[in-house]
Amino acid sequence: MIIITPRYTIIEDGAINKLEEVLKNLNLKNPLIVTGRNTKKYCKFSYDIVYYDEILNSQIRFEYDSIIGVGGGKAIDTGKYLAYKLGIPFISVPTTASNDGIASPIVSIKQPSFMASAPIAIIADTEIIKKSPKRLLSAGMGDIVSNITAVLDWKLAYKEKGERYSESSAIFSKTIAKELISYVLNSDLLEYHSKLVKALVGSGIAIAIANSSRPASGSEHLFSHALDRLKEEYNLNVNSLHGEQCGVGTIMMSYLHEKENKKLSGLHEKIKMSLKKVNAPTTAKELGFDEDIIVEALTIAHKIRDRWTILRTGLSREEARKLAEETGVI
Numbered sequence: 001m002i003i004i005t006p007r008y009t010i011i012e013d014g015a016i017n018k019l020e021e022v023l024k025n026l027n028l029k030n031p032l033i034v035t036g037r038n039t040k041k042y043c044k045f046s047y048d049i050v051y052y053d054e055i056l057n058s059q060i061r062f063e064y065d066s067i068i069g070v071g072g073g074k075a076i077d078t079g080k081y082l083a084y085k086l087g088i089p090f091i092s093v094p095t096t097a098s099n100d101g102i103a104s105p106i107v108s109i110k111q112p113s114f115m116a117s118a119p120i121a122i123i124a125d126t127e128i129i130k131k132s133p134k135r136l137l138s139a140g141m142g143d144i145v146s147n148i149t150a151v152l153d154w155k156l157a158y159k160e161k162g163e164r165y166s167e168s169s170a171i172f173s174k175t176i177a178k179e180l181i182s183y184v185l186n187s188d189l190l191e192y193h194s195k196l197v198k199a200l201v202g203s204g205i206a207i208a209i210a211n212s213s214r215p216a217s218g219s220e221h222l223f224s225h226a227l228d229r230l231k232e233e234y235n236l237n238v239n240s241l242h243g244e245q246c247g248v249g250t251i252m253m254s255y256l257h258e259k260e261n262k263k264l265s266g267l268h269e270k271i272k273m274s275l276k277k278v279n280a281p282t283t284a285k286e287l288g289f290d291e292d293i294i295v296e297a298l299t300i301a302h303k304i305r306d307r308w309t310i311l312r313t314g315l316s317r318e319e320a321r322k323l324a325e326e327t328g329v330i
C-alpha cells in the first residue's frame, strides 16, 4: 500500500504568505486557484482563478502544473477533485476549519466518497481561520467528535464482519477527538480555532494512513449523508453544514453504542456538552430540520453505502424516533 501524506503542513498566523515559497520548493510554477466568492479576497496572487461552482462551465487549460484550493469545504473538495482528474498536485489553503477535507485524500462532493490523493501541501493561516464565521468553526467540532463513533463503528465492523482494521489509525483518530473535547470542556476557548484546525488536519491524515475514511466516518456520517440526500429529494430549504449534521449524528450514535457497552456510559452527554460549549447545534430545531426528516434520515442511513456500523441492518421508524427523543435531538 502507498500512503501519501502532505510534504508541507504549515499551520500558523500569516501562513498564506508562505504559499509562493512552498510552490517554489515544490518546483510548481503555474497553478490554478479554485475558490469561492466569499473567499476570493484571500487570493492575492498573480495566478489564474476560477470559482468552484463555475468549474464545469470553464475551459480548464492543461498547462497548469497544480491546483490550489482556497476556501471552505466545497472549494477544497472541488480543487482536490480537479487536481486528481488532471493528475497534478493539490495544495490546500483552508480559510476556515469546518471539516477534515482540509487534509484528507478523500473527495466527498457526492456519496459515496472516493479516494483521490492527499494534498501535497496544507497552508492553514490561523489569522484568516480565526476571523472566519463562528458558525463554520462550530461545525468543525462536529466533524471531530464524529471520530469517536466512527472508531467505535470501525471496531464493531472488525468484530462482527472481519473488516480490515488498524488499531494505530483508530487510536490516532480517537485521541485527536478526545483531546479536543477535553480542551473545549476545560478551557476558555482562546486557542480553539488553532487546536481545531490541527485536529482536522490530524483527522485527514488518519484517513490517509488508513486509506479509508473509516477512522473519521461512521454511522454519524451516514446520518449526515442521509440528511443531504433528503434535502435534495424534498428540495428542502435548510442550510445546515456537514460538520453540524455530523455532530448531531454523533450524539445519537454514541447513545446507541452506550446501550451495548456499559463502559461508554455518559458518552453522548459529554459529546453534547462539548458541542454546546462551541455553540454547535445539538437538536433538529437548531439544525433547521423537521422532526420527521430526522427520523427518516435515521431509517435510511444504513443504506447510504456499504459500511457496517451500529445501525447494522437499519432502524425502524419507531426505533429512530425513540433514539432521537431519548437523546433530546427531537
Ligand SMILES: NC(=O)C1=CN([C@@H]2O[C@H](COP(=O)(O)OP(=O)(O)OC[C@H]3O[C@@H](n4cnc5c(N)ncnc54)[C@H](OP(=O)(O)O)[C@@H]3O)[C@@H](O)[C@H]2O)C=CC1
Binding pocket: 035, 036, 037, 038, 039, 040, 071, 072, 073, 074, 075, 077, 095, 096, 098, 099, 100, 101, 102, 104, 105, 106, 107, 108, 109, 128, 129, 131, 132, 133, 136, 139, 241, 242, 243
Ligand atoms: N473530502 C473530504 O474529506 C470532505 C469534504 N467535505 C466537503 O466539504 C463540504 C462542506 O464544507 P463546508 O466548509 O461545511 O461548507 P462550504 O464549503 O459550503 O462553506 C460554507 C460557507 O462558508 C464560506 N466561507 C468559508 N471560509 C470563509 C471565510 N474565511 N470567510 C467568509 N466565508 C467563508 C463559504 O464561502 P464560498 O461561498 O466562498 O465558498 C461558504 O459560503 C461538503 O459539501 C463536502 O464537499 C466535507 C467533509 C469531508
Ligand SMILES: O=C(CO)COP(=O)(O)O
Binding pocket: 099, 100, 101, 106, 108, 112, 113, 143, 213, 216, 217, 221, 222
Ligand atoms: O466527511 C468525511 C470525514 O470527515 C469523509 O467521509 P465520507 O467517506 O463519509 O464522505
Ligand SMILES: [Zn+2]
Binding pocket: 099, 100, 143, 146, 216, 217, 221, 242, 246
Ligand atoms: Zn466529515
